[in-house]
Amino acid sequence: MSDDEPTGELTLRTMAMPADTNANGDIFGGWVLSQMDLAGGIMAGQRAEGRVVTIAVDKMKFIRPVQVGDVLCVYSDVVRVGNSSMEIKLEAWALRHRYGEREKVTEAIFTMVAVDDDGKPRQVPKKD
Numbered sequence: 001m002s003d004d005e006p007t008g009e010l011t012l013r014t015m016a017m018p019a020d021t022n023a024n025g026d027i028f029g030g031w032v033l034s035q036m037d038l039a040g041g042i043m044a045g046q047r048a049e050g051r052v053v054t055i056a057v058d059k060m061k062f063i064r065p066v067q068v069g070d071v072l073c074v075y076s077d078v079v080r081v082g083n084s085s086m087e088i089k090l091e092a093w094a095l096r097h098r099y100g101e102r103e104k105v106t107e108a109i110f111t112m113v114a115v116d117d118d119g120k121p122r123q124v125p126k127k128d
Helices: 028-050
Strands: 009-015 050-060 071-081 085-095 102-114
Touching: 009 028, 028 050, 028 071, 028 102, 050 071, 071 102
Parallel strands: none
Antiparallel strands: 009 071, 050 102, 071 085, 085 102
8 A cells, every 4th residue: 555646536625624624723633534334435325326334444544634624635455345245444634734745644444234124134236
């Protein structure tokens, strides 16, 4: 895994705003986690062709803080597909002050499960 370039597909971009900060002026880790969960859900939903839920977050590693005005870019990659579950590798990168340097700020593996309308696990469609 390279720390110079993102891996995976750009799935979500959003700007860190003052309302998302803690008392020290840093963006809450939970806000970053939430953005990653959104991106993981988008990628997993596309692969599963339907509704998915998050069941686990593994190996979450915060590397650098996110600041107000940074653009958070979340990249995702489906790394494993089981019967109903998928592992999605997510990397969050900050584009500093909207236009500046890009730095990796966190990464994790999210496990998502495809579910039916009743919330019960369903099979992930096979890819050709």
